[in-house]
Amino acid sequence: MIRAIDSLALRTAVVAVLGIVVVHVLSLWTYEHAMERERHAAHAVRLADQIVALRRSLAAAPAERREEVAHALSGGAIDAHWGREAMAATGPHADESAQRLAAEVRALAPDLAAADILVGAGPDPHLSLVAVRLPDGSWLNVRLFASVPQTAGGHGSLLSTTLMAAGVLLLSLAIAAWLTRPLRAMARTVAALPPDAARIHLPETGPKEVRELAHAFNGMQARIAGLVERRTQALAAVSHDLRTPMTRLRFRLEDVSDPALRDAIAGDVAEMEQMVEATLSYLRGEASEEPVRPLDLVALVETIVDDARDRGLRADLSAPPRLVVAGRLVSLKRMVGNLVDNALAYGGSAHVSIMDEEADAVLTVRDEGPGIPVDQFAAVLEPFVRLEASRSRATGGVGLGLTIASAVAEAHDGTLSLANATGGGLVATVRLPKIQAETN
Secondary structure, eight states, rough: OTTGGHHHHHHHHHHHHHHHHHHHHHHHHHHHHHHHHHHHHHHHHHHHHHHHHHHHHHHHHOOGHHHHHHHHHHHHTTEEEESSOOOOOOOTTOOOHHHHHHHHHHHHHTTTTGGGGEEEOOTTTEEEEEEEEOOOOOOEEEEEEEEOOOOOOOOHHHHHHHHHHHHHHHHHHHHHHHHHHEEEEEEEHHHHHHEETTOOOOOOOHHHHHHHHHHHHHHHHHHHHHHHHHHHHHHHHHHHHHHHHHHHHHGGGOOOOOHHHHHHHHHHHHHHHHHHHHHHHHTTTOOOOOOOOOEHHHHHHHHHHHHHHHOOOOEEEESSSOOOOEEEEEHHHHHHHHHHHHHHHSSSSSEEEEETTEEEEEEEEEEOOOOOGGTTTGGGTTTTSSSSTTTOGGGGSSSSSSHHHHHHHHHOOOOOEEEEEETTEEEEEEEBOOOOOOOO
C-alpha cells in the first residue's frame, strides 16, 4: 500500500481527498441530525394541530353525533373517539414524542390546563393514548400510532460524497502534477546523463523549493567537477613522480653484483609497478578520451587467451567467428585481461566463452578454483578487497581486478555478475550490448 502511493502527486491527492471526505461526512451528519430534530418537531406540531381541530369539531357537534364526527375525522396516525371518560392516564412510560405532542397541544389551546391533557402508553409499544378534555367535561380520546417522519434517502448523500471525492481527487492530481513537473523534468534530465557526460546546468525555474533544489544541484555539480579535475591533476603528478624513481631503480639494478639480490630487487620493483599501474587504472576510471567504436570482441579475447597460452598457462576459448560490440579498445582489453588473470591466479585455469544472445554479447570466464561464498559476491567487487588477506604477490594482486572490470562493463552499458559453477570454480559473466558487424 505504501509503495502504491510512493508519489508526491498521489500523496497530495490522498491527503486532500481524505480531508475533504472527513469534513464532508461530519458536515452531513450534523446537518442530518439537525434536520431529524426539525422533522420530529414539525411532525409533533402537525399532529397537535389535528388534535386541537378535532377537539373544536367535537365541541361544536351535538353529543349524539360526536362519535360519528370523531370517526369521520380520524385518519393516518390518529384514531379518535369520544367518551365520557378519559381512556389515557399519565404515566412514567409515556413516549417522548407523546410528551412533546402534549406540550404542542397546550401551546395551540391555551385554555387547556395541565390536567386537561393526559398522555399514556397503550398496550402496544408503538401506540400512545392521548385524552383531551372538552369544555363540557367529556373527553376526546386519541389512539396515536407511532409514526416516524419520512427522512431523505441516504443515496443522495452518498452520491454527493462520492462525486466530491472524485472531483477533489482529479483536481489534486492535476495540481500536484503541475507542481511536481519541474521535479520530474529534473529527474529525467539527471537520469539520462551518461557516466562520462559533461556537466549540465539545470534551469532554476518553478516554485521556490524547486528553484532551490536546482540551484543546490548545479552547485554540487560544480564542486564535483572541481574535485574530479583536482584528482586528475594529482593522478598525473603521482604517475610521473612514482614511475620516475622506479625507472631509476631499474637502471641501478645493473650495478648490483649479486645475481640473487638483483633478481629479488627486480621482483620488488615489478610488483611496485604492477600495484601503481592497477591503482592508477582504477582511479582514472573511464575518463578516457578514447572514442567508442565498433570492436570485434572475439578477436580481442583471442589475443588475451593466446598470450596466456604463450606463457604456458591453461586458457581456452569457445566463441563464434565474429561478434561486434561498441566500445573502447584499451578499456575492454583491460576488463577481459583482469578477468582472465583473476581466473588464472585463483583457479589455475581460464575457460573463456563468448555467446551471441539476442541484443547482448555474453562473455563468461570460468576457473577451476574453490569459488567464493555467495555473500561475498558484492564485497569482491569493491576496491582493494581480497578474500585472501595476506596480500602476498603469490596469491594475487591488490584487489582491483574485478573492481576495474565491473567499472568498465558499466561504462559500456553492460553488467558484470559472479556465480559459483555447479562443478566448482567461479564464473564471471559480462553482458555487453552488441551491434551488427559491418559488411564490406
